Amino acid sequence: MxxxxxxxxxxxxxxxxxxxxxxxxxxxxxxxxxxxxxxxxxxxxxxxxxxxxxxxxxxxxxxxxxxxxxxxxxxxxxxxxxxxxxxxxxxxxxxxxxxxxxxxxxxxxxxxxxxxxxxDLSRVHAVEISKHFYPGGHETNVMIGYQVISQNADHPDIRPEMQRALPKATKQEIQAFTEKLEELKTDKDFQAILSLLQTMAREGESA
CATH class of the missing domain: 3.40.50 (Rossmann fold)
Structure with a gap:
């Protein structure tokens, strides 16, 4: 191999x-x-x-x-x-x-x-958000630990996957996160939503 x-x-x-x-x-x-x-x-x-x-x-x-x-x-x-x-x-x-x-x-x-x-719980806390543009659309990837959740035109609703990845997060928190994800445009938006994701990940592990 x-x-x-x-x-x-x-x-x-x-x-x-x-x-x-x-x-x-x-x-x-x-x-x-x-x-x-x-x-x-x-x-x-x-x-x-x-x-x-x-x-x-x-x-x-x-x-x-x-x-x-x-x-x-x-x-x-x-x-x-x-x-x-x-x-x-x-x-x-x-x-x-x-x-x-x-x-x-x-x-x-x-x-x-x-x-x-x-x-080491830092592996679980490791989160990342990336947005990739291509002709005719874009795709946003949310990484939680080793899991990557992709949101695109063919798969716009990622709330079920987010709930499975963060079982301790409330439906309201998941809803707020996905709404902010759709509005992601500026660096300020990115920092705010990344901070929200990091908070949900930490709270989920300490709960």
Whole structure:
């Protein structure tokens, strides 16, 4: 099985990316029983002069050739990785998460130790909202933890999916959120609705 290591190339240098890949490979070989090979997107001198969209396109192309994709800890905070996750999900690419491994390599002790992130609620609190425009319409994606909920012309009502993703949220909160989502236009609108989503996620876990 060939695993593509998802990384955000934007604002990172190659030595930093390589160090991250080495750790991902160590953790995969220790936790996965099946033989694996690895692939990744290389940050060449030419690529460093290109736009963020160019780098993302390169990553999508490289990911498409692999059998599956793996996301490292903290991928939810990297917008490029969130988009790679959305595409992998939409096109049914098998996905692995380092955060789900039972053991992780500790660089200080150079030993494998129980994964501390398995009980880390920050993964559940991780939320993201993105809006993509295309000829004739647009699509809004709401990410809660590892779940992506898409709202578009073919699927305008996402309240049932939101309720399942946030079972502790009230119907009034879900309704208020979806109404604000439809009116999303400015940065101020985005910050307000993202704050509302973060609040619902935190309250849902602490309830």
């Amino acid at each position: 060939e695993l593509y290591i998802a990384q955000s190339l934007w604002n990172h240098d190659e030595p930093e990316l390589e160090s991250e890949r080495i750790l991902v490979e160590l953790n995969c070989r220790h936790n996965l029983s099946a033989p694996v090979t690895f692939s990744h997107s290389f940050l060449s001198l030419y690529a460093m002069t290109q736009s963020r969209l160019f780098l993302l396109g390169r990553c999508l192309q490289d990911m498409a050739h692999a059998d599956a994709v793996i996301f490292n800890h903290g991928w939810q905070r990297q917008r490029d990785c969130v988009y790679l996750y959305e595409m992998a999900t939409r096109f049914t690419k098998p996905i692995y998460f380092v955060d789900d491994f039972i053991f992780l390599y500790d660089e200080k002790t150079q030993q494998f130790k129980p994964n501390p992130y398995l009980e």
